[in-house]
Amino acid sequence: MTEVATPAPVDGTHGTETRDPARPPAAGKRDVWLVFWIVPAFYAAFGVIFFALARVMPPPRPDITQSQMVDFFSQHATTIQIGFCALILIVGGAGIANGIVVFHMKRMTSGSVMAYAYMGGMAVGALPGCLLVACLFLVATFRPDRDPEQLALLYDLGLLSYVGSLGCFTAAYFAMAVAILYDRNEIFPKWLAYVSVWQIVTEVMAVAVFVSKAGAFAWNGSISFWMGTVIFGVWLSAVIMFLKKATQNQPVDEAPLP
Template sequence: MNVATLLYGNDIEPQAPPDAGKPDVRLVWWIFVVFYGLMGLGVCMLGRITPPPRPDVGPEQMQAWFAQHATSMHIGFVLLLAITGGAAISNGLVGYHMLRMSSGSVLAYGYIGGMAVGAVPGFQMVILCYSLGVFRPERDPELVRFFYDLGMLSYNGSLGCFTAAYFCLAIAIFYDKNNIFPKWFAYVTVWQIVTEVIASQMWLFDSGAFAWNGIITFYIAVVVFCVWLGALIVFLQVIGAREPVDSAPIV
């Protein structure tokens, strides 16, 4: 059983070789993969944003946390700032394939717009806040706490823009008759919406399951996102290979 049959079922033509499809689409797919790989490195291993620090500590402990991880955070945030444009290219690839759906172009543009707007509170804000937190270690601890809280609440609690983007993607898949994405992926995308809505509770709690480091508001969301992203990466490779090289440009 090939990958396409496993993901889509039997209602699909035989799987195309991995190097099939349009060369420019394959190139952007590789940019997508590299971007998310480097983002994971910068966010998790270097930037210390994921898993998140504790919200229920005092200003001095927050300042000490920045000081403890200052070197790796500097490197991680420089990396993230250098590759941030990869988010636009990655979102554009998803939007490109959404335009191939029979559900129309409005939802594709809605997805791209929602993800573009969400990149500010959900990506750039935490980089700027935490970069400021480690840039001058002699800052007033209360100001450091402001950066600490603002960065993490923006990163994990900015739900509206991404919810709108996931909604557009899910609806487009449900209504699509061209079988670009399998229908079950729409349900995974709906769970992305659910976790974003649940994340709003972190604005009300600074400890426990509903805090920004809680199992309900954060760790469940991480599991759902990893499943969604992993499936998306595979789908984009498969559907890119299935696209005829001589197909008309999408406008």
């Protein structure tokens, strides 16, 4: 360790700080804070798009006729196009949100493997769980005079993909739970690991959307959709809250992560 002289403060006092010359100088946390504030902004916009514009939250019913599916696209064509075009522009915010979670997971004593597993699971899951429904619904509204059977196919495929994208997110939640439980730096509280496990439970229970057209296990059902949505809301709110706390508690002079 070497003694590195610091400039005299304005009050005339003097001091020194001890710094390991093998460690790069601190870069501050402005970039981390910038990324953090993008996360709640992205998810707020995501909620407006899916609830108010695209009308896929809550999902429209699966037990309807072809003509009713065609009517759905006809009635909501404008807002679907506005909402999902906006989503395509801002969907990179999901990568930023995953990035800051991975950043803090790599600060855990559990190591980087689970951080990379989380990143991979969430990245792959965004394709069927977010982008596919957007593209399919935009295709359906692009040519509203298509054969009703084709529109019905786009309707089913989009919503089954959106609600039924399970395995990728299950892997990500598993990786987060294991990382938190093995961590000794207390980056995130242990109870967040158990909420992540409940996320896995809701994903497993939603498998029935592929065979159920009505009831609790349909894609708009109380178990397959609503229970999972409530638990996801609790999990996401907790993650954002503890990302902020982890960023506040991160030492300013912490060396860059490998």
